[in-house]
Amino acid sequence: MKNFLENISEEEFFSRVNLHLHSCASDGMLSPKEIVAQAKANGLRMISITDHNTMRAYDEIDLEDKDIKIVKGIEFDCWDGYVFMHILGYDVDFECEELKKLYAHHKCSTEYDIIRIFPRRSAKRVIQAIKKAGGMAVVAHPCCMWTFNMDNTIKRLISYGLEGIEVYYPYRRHRRIIKFYDCENIKKLAEKYSLLKTGGTDFHKDDLSCDTFNFV
Template sequence: MNLSESLLLKALSDDADTELVDLHCHSTASDGILSPTELVSRAKSQGVTLLALTDHDTLGGVPEAQRTGDQLGISVLPGIEFSSRWGKRPVHIVGLNVDSASTTLREAINLREQLRRERAERIAERLEKRGFAGALQGARRWAGDGVIGRPHFARWLVEEGHVEDSARAFKRYLGAGKVGDVKVDWPQLEETIDSIRAAGGTAVLAHPLKYGLTRTLLRRLVSDFLEAGGQAVELLCGRQNPVQTRELRALLDAVAEECGRPAPLFSVGSDFHQPDQPWRELGCVRLPEGVEPVWKLWQTSANNTG
């Protein structure tokens, strides 16, 4: 396991199913507002007992988050949210409990860092042609030591007074079909899952309801994800309509049966980025009763060590 045995046993006690677990959140290492230390402290104040820091395409914030977790008594899993593609469609795959020393994982991260740098330069060029001089330097300042993403350009546009808020920045300049919407040839879903599993991690399909897919396409995505070795799906990612949750669970069970595979394990997370969004506050959702949580993988391994 990638956690020490004692920490793993503490993180996955017999009460884990009734405690607050959040396996999807972001810090300043990518596009979050809070530093890893601030994030873990907030998670502690929200009652979260098991947290996975899953910044976009980087593990940069994990060591700090784990040190803070040790100090505060909250268990922090090393995680990452990989940018990926399913065909031509962008999808996100979360890797949980990954080994940061994995050569394969480091190669996957390095590739995405390069792709993100190139994308940031192209976004800046496009914005500057629209009269927004200094876009790259401004976004880089907001990103700090983290990877540059579109939210950093949005914050710079707000800071410079070009738009009222980040939502308006995306609506006018950075969202789908806008000037700052630069397409990237991210690695394919299958390659991404292989990278996570090579690092001893668990591959999780992130927020499947947020891709705007028809039911037919969503079934196909889940099927391809399972066939490629994906192990879990985020049943809840932030607060969502209970009807949607029930329908998604039924769809996942049906697809697994059609594929002749066991039903995927279920993950849960807030997709936390900043404090003023209560619908994705840390620890704001729990898995419903009767589902098999992804942390059962680690509970089983922990119990076998005893």
């Protein structure tokens, strides 16, 4: 996956790859099988279903599908000090015991960010568990993080083992969130620290063909 991300163009990323999709295993509307079917119908080359704090979606789909590359993924809700954030884990072994300790125990906790009330998942613990599971840790939609110093936050996450940053993301979706950074700022940070650039539409709805990147 790392080699793929290092060599793909931005244009191809927007049209052929979506590494941030949610199914009904957490707070999405479509079943995992429906997501795969729609992704293929829309010409996607690589996808990852990244449900909140669970990998139950992968019980239902064929990871060896010859028509599309499916990367195992998960999105963890966690804190780093005062900053609430989402960390994506890709290419993980979902049977890794350290990772399993961080899974949601039931669907309710995947839908309502219980982590906001009971912050048992630190970003450091999440990133280290992803690494132990053989995966790649990526910070999701960083422009939505409320941090006074994005540079310092990213450097701290790198010290935990962060390898990538979600640069390509439809920030218009979060109209009510005050954003202090934009896509270009995040791209510069990725290049400054040699982080892999990833992206996805954070899809939750029922029609993947209507889901597009929009950075505004």
